[in-house]
Amino acid sequence: MVTHISLLFFVSFILACTFLSKCDAGDDNPKLHIVYMGSLPKTPYSPNSHHLSMMQQVFVENDSTNFLIHSYKRSFNGFAAMLTNHQKEKISQMEGVVSVFPSKNLQLHTTRSWDFLGLSKSVKRNRAIESDVVIGVLDTGVWPESDSFKDEGFGPVPKNWKGSCAGGKNFTCNKKIIGARHYTEDTARDLDGHGSHTASTAAGNYVHRASFFGLAKGTARGGVPFARIAAYKVCTALGCDSSAILSAFDDAIADGVSIISISIGSSYQENFEEDPIAIGSFHAMAGGILTVNSAGNSGPFPASVSSVSPWMLSVAASTIDGDSLTR
DSSP states (O other): OHHHHHHHHHHHHHHHHHHHHHHHHHHHSOOEEEEEEOOOOOOOOOOOHHHHHHHHHTSSSSOOHHHHEEEEHHHHHHOEEEOOOHHHHHHHTTOOOOOEEEEOOEEEOOOHHHHHOOTTTTSOOHHHHHHTOOEEEEESOOTTTSSSGGOTTTTTTTTTOOHHHHBBTTTTOOOEEEEEESSTTOOOBBBHHHHHHHHHHHHOOOOEEETTTEEEEEEOOSSTTTTTEEEEOOEEETTTEEEHHHHHHHHHHHHTOSSEEEEOOOOOOGGGGGGGHHHHHHHHHTOOOEEEEEEESSSSSSSSSOOOOOOEEOOOOOOOOOOOOOO
16 A cells, blocks of 8 residues: 555656646747847947857857847847747846846827927928938838828938938838838838828828818828938837837937837836837937837826836827817
8 A cells, every 4th residue: 555655656746747847848938038238348349249159158059040039239239039038047147238138019109280289381491401300210111102201302311321221022212211121021111001100290291182081181291391211110010029129229320310209119117128119219319319209008097108218208199179070
């Protein structure tokens, strides 16, 4: 009897250990993480080599290259990599690492609004100054054929612009949309509509006789209609990946945008060192570039504002003094 009990206990112990080990293994599958390392060193430095050497210290096999997804190396220091929890903990203890956090999926946020704000069509404008402004829009891309993005009357691209038109499949830039990059899918073309909406709200050219199915007829325009646009596609229909957002910030700062617009965010406040928008906008601020971020789609209730970094301009949603009536 004692032998049977001992055997039963032994088998149960083995099964429990096996189950727990499988659970541990399942919880420690590689997931996309962001390793943030602050500013780039002032001395000669090879980010790719450094990031790869860090990865090699936590991988037992020679496959670290396959798990290093992207290096942030133009405007700040860090990388995105597929890491287990154990590897994440080891890298977080390495010299120069500020934070290591999972890449999360953030969400998109968002007639006569400019008149309502006191910026009517009659406001005196300096076209030469406006046309030197480049707005970097981090969103779902843009639809370049839209009338809001026509370049009639626009002069040469600003001399300080260092970006490029890397819009990918079926995408062409002009003197209005002077730059494009994509980090999701194979094109910077907007297949959702959100990015074209936010870009045209900020800098859409004049579109006369515009309406919404015959309602609210008038002239559509952005706040700065003569400004240029650089589109950075970081979102798909499923959301906006943190690693893509940081890649876009890295490029936009180095490309020489004048200001960054990003109508994306979390549903809750993040710690600054684990918030891709807070990190990216901090380095933009250090380079003299203001980031304008939507405050969120939630509320009104406590802690419903996700954009709280003191170095950003947070913009809240509101209502306007107009209605569209149908019969």
